[in-house]
Amino acid sequence: MPLNPTDKNHQHEYARTIESNKVKISAPLHWLLLGVKDFIAAPLISLIYGVIFSIIPVVIMYLYRETDNHLINISMTITFTLIAPIFAAALYDISWELEKGHKPTFSHSVKSMFRNPVGAWAFAVILLLIMTAWLRVGTLVYVLYPDSANPTFEELLAFLSLGSILGALILAAVMVLSAFTPQILLERKVDIMTAIFTSTKAVMNNFYVMIVWGLILIVLVFVGFLTSALGFIVIMPILAFASWHAYIAVIKTKKKRVYE
Numbered sequence: 001m002p003l004n005p006t007d008k009n010h011q012h013e014y015a016r017t018i019e020s021n022k023v024k025i026s027a028p029l030h031w032l033l034l035g036v037k038d039f040i041a042a043p044l045i046s047l048i049y050g051v052i053f054s055i056i057p058v059v060i061m062y063l064y065r066e067t068d069n070h071l072i073n074i075s076m077t078i079t080f081t082l083i084a085p086i087f088a089a090a091l092y093d094i095s096w097e098l099e100k101g102h103k104p105t106f107s108h109s110v111k112s113m114f115r116n117p118v119g120a121w122a123f124a125v126i127l128l129l130i131m132t133a134w135l136r137v138g139t140l141v142y143v144l145y146p147d148s149a150n151p152t153f154e155e156l157l158a159f160l161s162l163g164s165i166l167g168a169l170i171l172a173a174v175m176v177l178s179a180f181t182p183q184i185l186l187e188r189k190v191d192i193m194t195a196i197f198t199s200t201k202a203v204m205n206n207f208y209v210m211i212v213w214g215l216i217l218i219v220l221v222f223v224g225f226l227t228s229a230l231g232f233i234v235i236m237p238i239l240a241f242a243s244w245h246a247y248i249a250v251i252k253t254k255k256k257r258v259y260e
Contacts, residue, residue, distance in 0.1 A: 035242030
């Protein structure tokens with residue numbers, strides 16, 4: 001018996017695309033300022049999650065430097081890849097609570113990690129698969145590294161060029177998928193493919209804006225590593241808050257959102 005398209009029980013679409021707004025090229029700077037504003041509004045909770053986000057990279061960097069056990073290194077990196085989107089959801093929840101005029105609490109932010117566990121873990125697994133592909137590609141590219149003890153620039157050119165191009169492509173793919181997918185999964189009851197398709201289309205709809213946003217992310221993450229990951233205590237919460245405001249500005253909703 002065919003389904004009635006007006007039946008409320010069958011109105012959920014799979015792998016649909018939510019419409020997006022076009023924003024100004026200067027929008028990423030505004031998102032960053034709003035992220036700083038949220039950090040100031042909820043400093044204690046922000047710092048707690050900032051410490052968590054800084055400890056994990058410190059442990060990973062320490063293990064890479066001090067041990068030759070690649071199984072430990074890989075397992076720690078995989079663990080960080082899997083849990084990062086979960087903790088990011090907690091930070092998004094803080095901005096969401098502030099947007100609604102509520103006072104954020106640690107317990108509420110923790111509960112938000114389990115608001116859409118299937119979608120969150122599915123996204124984490126997708127990131128893990130991309131990371132695994134990157135490790136494989138990196139191994140293949142390493143084969144091109146010159147055998148000589150003092151290689152010339154010409155000998156290094158193929159290795160550097162191919163590695164840079166492939167690394168940039170993988171990074172771009174991650175940024176396209178990650179731009180709005182976690183925020184969508186947190187707020188809306190949609191499937192993982194709907195979130196991914198929406199994020200991809202929204203990025204394409206704001207291509208140059210997202211390049212600016214991506215450069216800001218890369219620079220701030222680089223600064224975090226330059227400070228031996230201590231900078232992540234402040235940087236990661238602010239970036240997460242700013243990402244939530246980016247989501248509010250770009251992804252359309254039926255109800256007008258106020259985030260300024």
